[in-house]
Amino acid sequence: MKLPDQTIVVGGVAAGMSAASQIRRRRPETKVTVFERGDFISYGACGMPYNIEDPARSIEDLVVLSAEEARSRRGIDLRLRHEVTGIDLDRGTVTVKDLDKDHELDESFDALVIATGGRAVRLPLPGFDLPGVEVLRELSDGAAIKKILEGKPRKAVIVGAGYIGMEMAHVLSVRGLEVTMLEKLPQLLPGWREETVAVVAETLSSHGVDFHTGATVEGTEAGPDGRVAAVSTDGGRYDADLVLVAAGVRPNVELAASAGLRIGDTGAIWVNQHQQTSHEAVWSAGDCAEAYHRILRRNAWIPLGTTANKQGRIAGANVLGAGQRFRGIVGTAGFVVFDLEVGRTGIGEEEAAAEGFDPVAVTIRQSSRAHGYPGGVPIQVHLVADRETGLLLGGELVGREGAALRVNTLATALAAHMTVADLQNLDLIYAPPFASVWDPVLVAANQLIKKVGGTK
Numbered sequence: 001m002k003l004p005d006q007t008i009v010v011g012g013v014a015a016g017m018s019a020a021s022q023i024r025r026r027r028p029e030t031k032v033t034v035f036e037r038g039d040f041i042s043y044g045a046c047g048m049p050y051n052i053e054d055p056a057r058s059i060e061d062l063v064v065l066s067a068e069e070a071r072s073r074r075g076i077d078l079r080l081r082h083e084v085t086g087i088d089l090d091r092g093t094v095t096v097k098d099l100d101k102d103h104e105l106d107e108s109f110d111a112l113v114i115a116t117g118g119r120a121v122r123l124p125l126p127g128f129d130l131p132g133v134e135v136l137r138e139l140s141d142g143a144a145i146k147k148i149l150e151g152k153p154r155k156a157v158i159v160g161a162g163y164i165g166m167e168m169a170h171v172l173s174v175r176g177l178e179v180t181m182l183e184k185l186p187q188l189l190p191g192w193r194e195e196t197v198a199v200v201a202e203t204l205s206s207h208g209v210d211f212h213t214g215a216t217v218e219g220t221e222a223g224p225d226g227r228v229a230a231v232s233t234d235g236g237r238y239d240a241d242l243v244l245v246a247a248g249v250r251p252n253v254e255l256a257a258s259a260g261l262r263i264g265d266t267g268a269i270w271v272n273q274h275q276q277t278s279h280e281a282v283w284s285a286g287d288c289a290e291a292y293h294r295i296l297r298r299n300a301w302i303p304l305g306t307t308a309n310k311q312g313r314i315a316g317a318n319v320l321g322a323g324q325r326f327r328g329i330v331g332t333a334g335f336v337v338f339d340l341e342v343g344r345t346g347i348g349e350e351e352a353a354a355e356g357f358d359p360v361a362v363t364i365r366q367s368s369r370a371h372g373y374p375g376g377v378p379i380q381v382h383l384v385a386d387r388e389t390g391l392l393l394g395g396e397l398v399g400r401e402g403a404a405l406r407v408n409t410l411a412t413a414l415a416a417h418m419t420v421a422d423l424q425n426l427d428l429i430y431a432p433p434f435a436s437v438w439d440p441v442l443v444a445a446n447q448l449i450k451k452v453g454g455t456k
Contacts, residue, residue, distance in 0.1 A: 004030055004111040004437070005031060006033070007031070007248050007319055008094055008109040008112050009032065009033070009034045009035070009112075009113040010084045010116055010420075011035075011037075011115035012041030012115070012284075013034060013036075013117060014305050015115040015117070015309070015315070016041075016129065016285075017065065017312070019113045019312040019313070022267060022313050023280075024076060025026065031077065032077065033078075034076055035083070035094070035096055037083035037099065038080070039081065040139050041078060042064040042065035042066075042146070042262055043063045045062070045305065046305050049170075051142060051242055052142060052145055052146055053171045055175065060139075062139065062142075065205065074283065083096065085097050086258065086259075087135070087381055089259055089260065089282070092108055093108055093419060095359070111319045113283045113312075113316070114269065114367070115308075118251045118252060118253055119137060119247065120135035121135075121249065126219035128220055128229060130166050130222050130226070131227045131228065132227040133220060134242070139368050142415055145342075145400070149264065154177060155179075155180070155241050156242040157179075157181075157231045158182070158244045159185065160245065162189065163333065165183075166200070166337040167336065168246065169204060169209050170207075170336070179209045181209060182212050182217055184215060185209070186214050188201055188204075192344065192396060193348065193382050196344075197396035199297070199380060200342060201400065203340045212233075216234040216235075218232060218233055220240075222235075222429040227241075228240060229241075231243055248373065251267060251268040251287060251303070252287075253269050256277070258279075260279075261282065263440060264301075265299070266290055268287075268289055269289045271284050271285075271289050271299075274318045275311055275322065276318065285312045285440075286308035286312060287308060291307050291311065291329045293329055293330070294329065294414065294415055295394075296355060298409060307329055312325060330411055334404045336404075339400050340400055340402070341398065342397060343397050343398075343406075344411050345394060345402060345409065346414045347394045349384055352393050357386045359385070359387070360384070361385070361448070362448045362451070363380065364440070364444045365379070365380050365441045366378070366439075368400075368435070369401075369433060369435065369436070370436040371436060372456070373432035376401075378399060379398070379402060381397050381440045382396040382436065385400045385420045385452050387452055389416065389453065390421060390452035391418045391419055392413050392414060392423055395407070402434070406440065406441055420445050424449055428442060
């Protein structure tokens with residue numbers, strides 16, 4: 001293949017900058033231009049809640065790579081506040097708008113990487129455009145929330161009870177606000193096991209967070225100063241000086257779709273395992289793109305920074321013909337709410353049944369440390385497997401010590417397509433400060449193996 005002389009990357013941050021940097025490292029003579037519509041090109045978005053928790057820290061502490069470093073050290077032609085508004089695949093050009101000068105130009109490419117990311121869901125309801133109603137997705141969102149907190153607000157309402165909602169319930173409580181969480185679906189953490197949710201709910205309650213499930217939000221009300229003052233629902237009205245909408249994320253696919261690129265069944269950009277789109281000269285990576293799921297054995301859309309960085313590196317390498325393959329995800333994620341660690345990986349019973357498996361599951365509780373060693377706390381482990389084959393399908397862990405990183409053991413087992421018997425026989429660490437002779441993961445495997453086939 002003819003190597004590209006001019007590559008354009010649409011979007012910075014994790015996937016876009018990983019792709020651009022990979023191209024420049026592998027072939028310095030290839031010109032790489034990154035168009036980023038925002039003010040920053042590389043920052044740790046997942047660290048925003050913890051930054052907001054500390055009023056002494058600047059939100060810009062999360063910047064990993066400055067524009068100047070990208071230009072001088074990596075040789076990338078970086079253009080901030082430039083938005084790509086159109087792609088012409090036949091001509092091999094993109095139309096770009098300079099947002100500061102309100103000027104449009106066309107740029108040619110031999111290869112194109114689309115890393116347009118995702119956006120926070122904004123509710124199309126009355127009053128959700130009022131000052132004081134925020135989302136948390138981009139660095140500017142974090143800065144806006146920190147600015148509001150400088151005014152010492154008293155009450156916050158969080159709309160949505162997923163990862164961001166949980167983390168921000170913790171953060172805003174620590175910052176001294178009374179926090180109310182509203183979730184439209186029947187339970188907190190939709191899609192998680194009831195046993196896990198029960199532990200999370202108890203933690204929220206013990207820290208004074210008021211939460212309501214099955215709550216349909218109808219709008220917000222403004223106070224005398226024109227800022228948000230309350231959220232109205234079908235079940236009542238909740239005072240609020242700050243409203244955080246944490247109702248999910250959507251992939252930014254409009255640019256790719258208008259260019260005629262294939263959009264996958266998930267609603268994100270379809271890519272193969274080389275990160276190539278339906279056009280041979282276009283690659284995509286990050287929160288706008290699908291990812292191969294090792295258990296489902298098809299594409300899924302689970303937007304996470306870890307995936308974005310890996311996909312971006314592979315897209316950049318393959319622009320230059322490296323032929324690298326993204327091995328896939330298993331849906332590993334986690335968060336902290338107050339002193340509680342919560343993590344999951346793989347698929348649950350309901351999704352497993354929908355995929356044609358015959359799922360069986362167990363839930364156990366085991367101390368994080370050996371008996372007799374002080375300070376141990378319960379860890380709850382939930383495992384799911386296929387009844388006939390014994391194949392491990394997923395798991396959830398929750399506890400106040402040692403829960404989250406144990407999820408990595410399960411994620412590794414899933415990536416290797418291990419059975420419950422394989423998991424049961426893993427040589428895991430034993431030392432009284434860390435685990436008993438039977439680690440909680442192994443205890444769960446010992447119970448689950450009684451329910452699966454192929455064990456006699």
